[in-house]
Amino acid sequence: MALMTIEEARPEPAPARGMPLFALGFRPFYLLGAAFAALAVPLWIAAQAGWRLPVRVDVLWHMHEMVFGFVLAIVVGFLYTAGYNWTKLWTPRGGQLAAIAGVWVAGRVAMLAAPPVLAAAVDVAFLPVAAWPLYRVLKRSGNRRNMFLVVLLGLLTLANACYHAAALGWARIDPLTPVHAAIILIVVIEVVIGGRVIPMFTRSAAPGARPVQDERRDKWALVLTVLAGVAWTFGLPAPLTAALALLAGAGQGARLIGWEPWRTWRNPLLWILHVSYAWIPLGFMLLALSQLGLVGASAALHVLTVGALAGLIMGMITRTALGHTGRPLKAGRAEVLMFALVQAAVVLRFGAAVLPAWRDAGLALATACWSAAFLTYLAVYAPYLVAARADGREG
Numbered sequence: 538m539a540l541m542t543i544e545e546a547r548p549e550p551a552p553a554r555g556m557p558l559f560a561l562g563f564r565p566f567y568l569l570g571a572a573f574a575a576l577a578v579p580l581w582i583a584a585q586a587g588w589r590l591p592v593r594v595d596v597l598w599h600m601h602e603m604v605f606g607f608v609l610a611i612v613v614g615f616l617y618t619a620g621y622n623w624t625k626l627w628t629p630r631g632g633q634l635a636a637i638a639g640v641w642v643a644g645r646v647a648m649l650a651a652p653p654v655l656a657a658a659v660d661v662a663f664l665p666v667a668a669w670p671l672y673r674v675l676k677r678s679g680n681r682r683n684m685f686l687v688v689l690l691g692l693l694t695l696a697n698a699c700y701h702a703a704a705l706g707w708a709r710i711d712p713l714t715p716v717h718a719a720i721i722l723i724v725v726i727e728v729v730i731g732g733r734v735i736p737m738f739t740r741s742a743a744p745g746a747r748p749v750q751d752e753r754r755d756k757w758a759l760v761l762t763v764l765a766g767v768a769w770t771f772g773l774p775a776p777l778t779a780a781l782a783l784l785a786g787a788g789q790g791a792r793l794i795g796w797e798p799w800r801t802w803r804n805p806l807l808w809i810l811h812v813s814y815a816w817i818p819l820g821f822m823l824l825a826l827s828q829l830g831l832v833g834a835s836a837a838l839h840v841l842t843v844g845a846l847a848g849l850i851m852g853m854i855t856r857t858a859l860g861h862t863g864r865p866l867k868a869g870r871a872e873v874l875m876f877a878l879v880q881a882a883v884v885l886r887f888g889a890a891v892l893p894a895w896r897d898a899g900l901a902l903a904t905a906c907w908s909a910a911f912l913t914y915l916a917v918y919a920p921y922l923v924a925a926r927a928d929g930r931e932g
Contacts, residue, residue: 556923557924558922560631562618566617567854570611573607574607575907575908578904578907580594585900603842605693605719610641615857628671637666640662641663644662653705668691671686689722699715717769724841724846727814732759735814738810744800750795765782775829779829782828786820789814790815798811805868806855810853813852816841817845821837844887847879847882851875862922875910882910885899885906886903
């Protein structure tokens, strides 16, 4: 069986519990994550432009908040929703879910305005609070196959704690090192889950598609991705890191080709997953080039984050929200616009990284596309997320 089929599984109904917004994890976290994404990047660009802001915004805030704020909100919402399907047991909902979302909000406010030590304590608390109920559901159901995700959440917690220790001067490490580690951990989540659901979705929705899943090849691609990520994060010799990154990029590219992405162009909910996944091998190729001094590290970093992380996030927060609010899995013009805007944002951000004369204009245009994508998501999907399911089911 696939790792998750979150729009198809039918857990047993349960009595309604309060507001629809807190009926299942994807609802508040997709809403909050999209709103934060739409606002945080323009706030950072405004600070870069020299605007005097009443809150604490710098490059460390930007990198930390896009990973530990925006991305992890979506990851937690996604895992709560997937966990409900994997186990047929309810993940946090109602008041418990609202409280967990409140911890995430408190972390974002604290990172902007609270004293650094207090901000660190509030921010680091979110992942343990969020991971514990997922662990209990997986353990209660005997679902050992997906327990590795709780382990990865634990490693992300450690990375976040290391970031704060470095930023506070308590640890003699570069604060960017744990941020890079977190990016690689999230890429690993994407590689594992994407490798199971993208071929499945393609097989079921793309006429004539026969995507290949080679277990041996997939394991080697994953191992090389982890090794390249470790080498990059911990600053191993550049030739070694470059070689591992090239091999990881080739391995991930081979996986994607086997999934027959060319058969998906008629279905936006499919092609957004394939196109966004393609930024992973491209990102590792650029990472190799950056180690050889041929491109800046920023180019590789933003291809992995804006391209792969945000692109796959946009693909999944539309698909899962449609499925779990009882709507057809069909993309309209708004979804195509969101997908195109995110892809435009990564191309423009890449241009800003490799063309110094284009940097300011590229950043401004990339920010406009990025925010427009998530504001469009909010305009279309917020009414779905705050209302009861269209088909009358729970969740």
